[in-house]
Amino acid sequence: MKPLRQHSLFHLGLLFGGLFLLFLLSQFLVFRIDLTEEKRYSLHPASEEILSEIQEPLHVEILLTGENLPGGMRRLQKSIEETVRTFNAYSPEKITFSYFDPLTLPAEEQEDFVVDLANYGINPTNLRIRQTGGQRTELVFPGILVYNEEYETGALILKGEMGMSEDQILNQSIENLEFELANAIRKLTQSGENALAMIMGHGEMSEDEGYGLVEALDGDFEVFKVPLEQARTVEDLINFKILFIQGPRASFSEREIYLLDQYVMHGGNLVVLTDGTAVDVSQAGGNDGTLAMPFENGLENLLFKYGVRVNKDLIQDLNFGYFPVVGGNFGDQEQLVPLPWPFYIQATRMQSHPVTKGLDVVYLRFASSLDTVMAKGIKKTPLLFSSDNSRVLPAPVRVGFRDMEQEPDLNAYNQKRLPLAYLLEGEFTSLFKNRFLPEGFDPQGFKESGEGKVVVIGDGEIFQSQADPVTGSPLNLGDDPFNQVIFANKLFLRNLSQYLTNPEGIIASRTRSFQIRPLNRAKIAQQKSYWQLINVLGPVLSLLMIGSLISFFRRRKYSKK
Helix, strand or coil, X not given: CHHHHHHHHHHHHHHHHHHHHHHHHHHHCCCCCCCCCCCCCCCCHHHHHHHHCCCCXXXXXXXXXXXXXXXXXXXXXXXXXXXXXXXXXXXXXCEEEEECCHHHCCHHHHHHHHHHHHHCCCCCEEEEEEECCEEEEEEECCEEEEECCCCEEEEECCCCCCCCCHHHHHHHHHHCHHHHHHHHHHHHHCCCCCEEEEEECCCCCCCCCCXXXXXXXXXXXXXXXXXXXXXXXXXXXXXXXXXXXXXXXCCCCHHHHHHHHHXXXXXXXXXXXXXXXXXXXXXXXXXXXXXXEECCCXXXXXXXXXXXXXXXXXXXXXXXXXXXXXXXXXXXXXXXXEEEEEEEEEECEECCCCCCCCCCCEEEECCCCEEECCCCXXXXXXXXXXXXXXXXXXXXXXXXXXXXXXXXXXXXXXXXXXXXXXXXXXXXXXXXXXXXXXXXXCHHHCCCEEEEEEEEECCCCCCCCCECCCCCCECCCCEECCCCEECCHHHHXXXXXXXXXXXXXXXXXXXXXXXXXXXXXHHHHHHHHHHHHHHHHHHHHHHHHHHHHHHHHHHHHHCCC
């Protein structure tokens, strides 16, 4: 008996010793192996860098909850949880998560909380849930809140382009989870150090004085208004990561164009929002309306040199927005009636690019068409497109509210996917190469070429806020009081700014793609019973067989001869 007891104690000691050794190794050798084909559980290097800088525990509150969620939403919910767990594995500090349903709050607190969520872009979604005997709707909030000890921020998770199927929207939302969560963590852990400039002095931002751009980028960037005429040298501009030119109404001088050109040659990022025509909407009433006339602001030659031309025309699109007109009086009050307005474009066609992938509708007003021209060394990427039912009207263009009463001629809208925005990247050649420089600039500091980025959009108002029809105060960028929707202009601006300042940063994680592998519904219906038997009886029979074999060999080994 004694040797048997010593033998058992020896093996028990080996077991505990091995477990202790594994425990010690686990404290020093931490690794993860992602065996999935699409690397679902691996992170972009930029995301890993953000996580490595976390210095305090974070908590993620998952708002997508509720009873009897449809299968697709449960998949998104599970993916959020898995993404948080993956982030926690890479983070030096703990990242925990929990579920919270805003609808469980008391009524007096619920309204304020929902308004706070809307400020983060998290708006409720109505889901149709099938039940025995019919369907019911349930309100869910497809978003997350991220906390540290002092601050919180939030992000909308469910995003997709108009026209996508439910499966495509869910799949694209899952693809963007890493970016949304990493971006929310970045806002909490990193201060906005990048400075952006809005060029002033040419009648820019006549509607909101820059409120829309400043409000949209608040917390991510510092935004300054810079009168270009006060800049003496390009050194006064190169500290700004991006220069925005928004809808100028006056011409730029040659000296100012030289400064913009040299800013790009020094690696700057220039965003030009310019109209090809000038139109006064306040004069569009009456029988004759008004005319949109060709408009020049002095930037034409600069943009042409870089590879893009803004045409003197206007685009009309049958995927239109609405414009308010007076439809009569009710008592002493004028009644505003929103009517279809083909000059206002709801752009739903997007390029598969980190800036635009997964964007919802972007709203443009009086947009001009864009053409590309030869520019060596420049990569030209169209970001936004019109619908398949568009047309171009060369200036001068008649603009009148009276036209809203007429049914559009569908045969006239026969142009497809007209580019509305271009991203230019590469080695730019200066407009002033082999030319005399403007007076006052030293030729020794002149650069003939340089790598930069330029964005050209044929709508000077795309990043300008609309006004509240009652109070007249500017609304948040993307809010539209007449279409009754929130457009994606703010998100487009944020993505664009992040890409221009750091194209290899977390914005690059938006290029990830997961393949949809739907089940064959016809095969499921035909072989349902077969696979149910396999899944239910298979494990039971396997265990019985293994148990029988073990019992047989034990009896054979230990039975007396």
